[in-house]
Amino acid sequence: MNKWRLKTVGMCGTAILVLSLLNACAPPKGADQASSSKSSGSKEEIKIGFVSQLSGGGALYGKQMENGAKLAVDEINKKGGILGKKIKLIIQDDQANPSESVKVTQRLVTEDRINAWIGTLKSSDTLTDIGITSKQDIPSFVPVAVANSITESDYTNVYRNVANNSMQAKMFVDYILKKQPHKKLAIIAENTDYGRGLSEDFKSFFEKGGGEIVNVEYYNVGQKEFNDQLTKIKGEKPDGIVISGLVAEGALVLKQAQDLGMKTQWYSFGGFSGAAPIKLAGKAADGMIHTEYFTPIKGDKKIETFVNAYKTKFGDKPDAYYSAATYDAVNLYAEGVKKAKTLDNKKVNDALHSISNYQGVMGSISFQEDGQATTKVWMAQIKDGAQTVIFRPE
Amino acid sequence: MVEFAQTLVNGLVLGALYSLVALGLTLIYGVMGLANFAQGEFAMIGGFSAFFLVQEGVSYPLAVVIGFAVAGIIGLLVHLLAFYPLRQSNHINMMLSSLGVSLFLVNLAQYLFSPNPQVVKSPLSGESFNLGGIFISQQRVLIVVISFILCLATFLLLKHTKFGRSVQAASLDPDTATLYGVPTKRISFMTFILGVALTGIAGALLAPVYNVYPTMGISLTLKAFVVVVLGGMGNVSGAIAGGVIVGLIESFAGGYISTGFQDAIVFTVLFVVLILKPQGILTKVQGEKV
Amino acid sequence: MLEIQGLRSGYGDITVLQGVSLNVNSGEIVGILGANGVGKTTLLKTISNLIKTRAGTINYQGKNLTHVPPSKLLNLGIAHVPQGRNIFSKMTVAENLHVGLDNVKKRVNPQEQLDYALALFPKLKERWNQLGGTLSGGEQQMLAIARALVTKPSLLILDEPSMGLAPIIVRSVFNAVKKIAQDGTTILLVEQNAVAALNVIDRLYVMDMGRMVYESQEMNDNELEKIKEVYLGAG
Numbered sequence: 001m002n003k004w005r006l007k008t009v010g011m012c013g014t015a016i017l018v019l020s021l022l023n024a025c026a027p028p029k030g031a032d033q034a035s036s037s038k039s040s041g042s043k044e045e046i047k048i049g050f051v052s053q054l055s056g057g058g059a060l061y062g063k064q065m066e067n068g069a070k071l072a073v074d075e076i077n078k079k080g081g082i083l084g085k086k087i088k089l090i091i092q093d094d095q096a097n098p099s100e101s102v103k104v105t106q107r108l109v110t111e112d113r114i115n116a117w118i119g120t121l122k123s124s125d126t127l128t129d130i131g132i133t134s135k136q137d138i139p140s141f142v143p144v145a146v147a148n149s150i151t152e153s154d155y156t157n158v159y160r161n162v163a164n165n166s167m168q169a170k171m172f173v174d175y176i177l178k179k180q181p182h183k184k185l186a187i188i189a190e191n192t193d194y195g196r197g198l199s200e201d202f203k204s205f206f207e208k209g210g211g212e213i214v215n216v217e218y219y220n221v222g223q224k225e226f227n228d229q230l231t232k233i234k235g236e237k238p239d240g241i242v243i244s245g246l247v248a249e250g251a252l253v254l255k256q257a258q259d260l261g262m263k264t265q266w267y268s269f270g271g272f273s274g275a276a277p278i279k280l281a282g283k284a285a286d287g288m289i290h291t292e293y294f295t296p297i298k299g300d301k302k303i304e305t306f307v308n309a310y311k312t313k314f315g316d317k318p319d320a321y322y323s324a325a326t327y328d329a330v331n332l333y334a335e336g337v338k339k340a341k342t343l344d345n346k347k348v349n350d351a352l353h354s355i356s357n358y359q360g361v362m363g364s365i366s367f368q369e370d371g372q373a374t375t376k377v378w379m380a381q382i383k384d385g386a387q388t389v390i391f392r393p394e
Numbered sequence: 395m396v397e398f399a400q401t402l403v404n405g406l407v408l409g410a411l412y413s414l415v416a417l418g419l420t421l422i423y424g425v426m427g428l429a430n431f432a433q434g435e436f437a438m439i440g441g442f443s444a445f446f447l448v449q450e451g452v453s454y455p456l457a458v459v460i461g462f463a464v465a466g467i468i469g470l471l472v473h474l475l476a477f478y479p480l481r482q483s484n485h486i487n488m489m490l491s492s493l494g495v496s497l498f499l500v501n502l503a504q505y506l507f508s509p510n511p512q513v514v515k516s517p518l519s520g521e522s523f524n525l526g527g528i529f530i531s532q533q534r535v536l537i538v539v540i541s542f543i544l545c546l547a548t549f550l551l552l553k554h555t556k557f558g559r560s561v562q563a564a565s566l567d568p569d570t571a572t573l574y575g576v577p578t579k580r581i582s583f584m585t586f587i588l589g590v591a592l593t594g595i596a597g598a599l600l601a602p603v604y605n606v607y608p609t610m611g612i613s614l615t616l617k618a619f620v621v622v623v624l625g626g627m628g629n630v631s632g633a634i635a636g637g638v639i640v641g642l643i644e645s646f647a648g649g650y651i652s653t654g655f656q657d658a659i660v661f662t663v664l665f666v667v668l669i670l671k672p673q674g675i676l677t678k679v680q681g682e683k684v
Numbered sequence: 685m686l687e688i689q690g691l692r693s694g695y696g697d698i699t700v701l702q703g704v705s706l707n708v709n710s711g712e713i714v715g716i717l718g719a720n721g722v723g724k725t726t727l728l729k730t731i732s733n734l735i736k737t738r739a740g741t742i743n744y745q746g747k748n749l750t751h752v753p754p755s756k757l758l759n760l761g762i763a764h765v766p767q768g769r770n771i772f773s774k775m776t777v778a779e780n781l782h783v784g785l786d787n788v789k790k791r792v793n794p795q796e797q798l799d800y801a802l803a804l805f806p807k808l809k810e811r812w813n814q815l816g817g818t819l820s821g822g823e824q825q826m827l828a829i830a831r832a833l834v835t836k837p838s839l840l841i842l843d844e845p846s847m848g849l850a851p852i853i854v855r856s857v858f859n860a861v862k863k864i865a866q867d868g869t870t871i872l873l874v875e876q877n878a879v880a881a882l883n884v885i886d887r888l889y890v891m892d893m894g895r896m897v898y899e900s901q902e903m904n905d906n907e908l909e910k911i912k913e914v915y916l917g918a919g
Contacts, residue, residue: 060510191654218654222613224604227404228648228656235397248511252604259522259531259603260400280511280605283520556786563772563783569734570770572754573763574831575787 049108051119054093068323072330123147143325169201182239190245240265251280274320293321328360401649409641416621418589424565424628434611440597441606465594503608516602626674691740702894718891761838773817822853
């Protein structure tokens with residue numbers, strides 16, 4: 001009796017402990033995470049639903065997206081809104097969890113009756129979410145997720161104002177073949193759809209352009225040890241190595257390669273760019289060339305205005321594209337509504353498709369039939385611990 | 395040839411690290427019967443305390459020693475709060491509790507230090523030895539040396555001291571051990587603290603090589619479990635040898651088969667061992683118990 | 685030396701000991717006989733406090749044992765050799781003996797005790813660095829008894845030392861038991877093997893269904909006949 005009771009108590013206790021911990025680690029963020037607009041209660045509001053990861057591992061990037069969106073909404077509302085209506089931003093945390101993402105998007109559509117949707121940090125979550133918004137033709141903006149498939153699914157209400165993976169890979173290959181002496185490259189790629197997708201695109205474009213890929217090595221997200229991959233690559237003696245992955249692992253690849261005495265030209269994509277490689281890999285990152293969607297450079301009025309406004313409002317400098325792209329997405333929607341002169345989804349979608357050469361902070365944007373913007377990527381290089389733009393498209 | 399030698403060196407370094415973490419795990423399993431899924435989180439604790447201390451201006455070697463102590467102290471608290479109250483209940487509950495501890499520690503670290511990787515500077519950072527084309531960073535040499543010293547010290551401690559005999563006796567047969575004066579409760583406390591502190595020092599040592607971040611412990615826990623199962627649960631010399639074996643398998647699988655399937659190959663070896671020799675390849679069946 | 689009154693204990697909802705009383709005088713070998721499952725091992729475990737006492741008293745040299753934790757018994761001079769030998773199989777013979785010695789070093793001279801135990805069981809000397817698990821059944825039993833002996837007990841509790849051993853080995857184990865008693869150690873012996881036990885014990889109890897059902901006088905032929913009758917009747 002006693003023993004059995006103890007067992008039950010123990011089990012319940014454990015269950016409660018585990019559940020409470022699970023709960024503690026993922027606090028549900030409600031819709032009350034207010035918009036910055038103060039226009040309370042007005043029926044005449046334009047509601048934009050925003051979904052991204054705001055807690056857990058990728059929260060840092062989700063927060064930058066949120067800030068970009070808030071800044072744009074504030075600026076528009078200060079100027080009196082669009083068509084005389086203020087914008088209300090409804091922010092939802094999807095914890096980078098597909099089922100959570102679908103749940104909050106569903107709620108935005110059916111309960112909040114949003115006029116436009118913006119999200120998310122991850123391509124896979126974005127793909128399922130736009131499946132929901134497309135049923136009601138809600139204009140949906142994808143400023144950050146870059147998997148090709150998002151704009152290859154025949155949705156007529158989805159817009160991406162950033163280059164997708166294969167555009168990025170193509171432009172990177174063209175740049176390397178034209179401007180750099182390296183014809184024999186190796187790839188070290190994250191073993192995910194992101195890393196594999198990019199590395200396959202890069203490989204096929206690079207080989208078509210006359211270059212040679214000597215080998216492709218994979219690693220898992222969260223991996224810490226890269227000596228095996230690097231030892232194999234070292235044996236092939238490539239002219240340069242392309243990292244097709246994200247910051248945490250990319251930084252370790254650079255550091256461990258340095259420890260293995262490898263001196264080579266490093267290349268990487270947008271997932272491993274910005275200030276983080278410099279901070280995490282230090283000297284080992286010097287000389288690396290990477291693609292970039294946005295760099296807070298001086299001398300461009302549009303960018304300077306954005307960077308200063310962002311700094312004033314949030315205190316830090318936007319050093320990657322997450323905030324800039326989301327800022328542009330809100331403004332693109334406003335542009336569409338202005339052109340359509342109504343909030344009717346179909347008319348706004350028509351207007352958005354007709355946008356051409358809109359000047360955002362990330363450059364000139366025109367949407368193609370499939371919703372993909374014809375944007376270009378920049379090339380940047382890390383020199384003496386600082387990021388410098390070495391190629392900027394017209 | 396150079397590539398082979400480099401792969402061998404890579405594997406041995408990795409093996410030394412795995413041995414140290416698995417040693418703690420196997421000690422705890424032996425004495426408490428606890429499959430501690432929070433083992434890797436103590437490496438994270440060691441790593442972050444080294445990060446914090448180095449940032450505050452403490453020298454790296456001292457930070458490593460303090461990392462050992464911090465992991466031990468947090469181990470004591472964890473034992474008191476999460477495991478001691480469950481000592482009468484079955485092993486599944488203890489294991490579930492350790493999963494809870496793991497989640498809690500990861501989230502606490504995310505709250506305190508943010509989810510982002512942090513760099514820990516060691517005086518050896520960025521320095522390598524070059525032995526005829528085979529490169530090994532000095533920090534890795536340090537990991538191997540300290541891991542070897544700690545494994546040897548633990549082995550001798552278990553073999554030649556009263557504490558060691560008590561640990562062995564308590565893990566082989568707690569009731570009989572009690573009859574011969576072994577204070578099994580106190581031994582289980584001390585073993586847990588020693589076990590997680592060893593992992594804590596591993597974390598402080600690998601911080602300059604791998605950076606530190608809240609989820610860094612999870613993959614270490616998994617690898618340590620592979621090692622411990624291979625070496626035989628609760629078998630100390632098995633854990634030490636098993637660590638080196640897993641390090642080598644991983645390194646050669648990556649070097650000569652495929653880096654994409656590296657972990658898959660390690661786990662395949664584990665499954666094969668579980669099927670053919672579930673008591674672990676390094677455990678001899680000794681005598682029969684009537 | 686050891687006096688037990690109305691002892692009750694058990695596992696969970698089951699009460700195994702239904703009020704056991706017994707006493708052991710200094711210098712005696714007292715046997716407890718009984719069939720499998722009548723509560724003999726439970727009795728010994730309750731004396732050692734591996735199982736909690738529910739009612740009754742256990743007095744040892746005038747001291748109440750009911751709340752003394754098992755790990756403190758050695759210091760009172762009580763050594764318990766559990767059933768099934770339970771030697772530490774992955775430790776060497778030497779290490780096994782040292783586990784016994786480790787916690788009584790203040791009280792005894794270790795070398796003297798080791799010499800005494802090894803003189804009694806010279807086989808163990810040959811096996812000194814061998815793992816306990818590699819010994820034969822008889823050697824394991826000798827090791828288990830030796831491990832208790834090195835603690836210089838006043839009262840030695842043996843739980844079925846003959847279990848699973850060949851008759852010839854049983855005889856040599858019991859000879860050693862007799863020798864230990866002659867050297868001044870009091871012995872409480874639990875056995876199923878009545879024939880073997882009857883040769884060494886001074887006095888005995890027969891146990892059934894958690895109770896003592898018979899208590900003998902000093903051993904003589906007359907008593908022996910009676911016991912065989914009772915014991916066979918009970919078993």
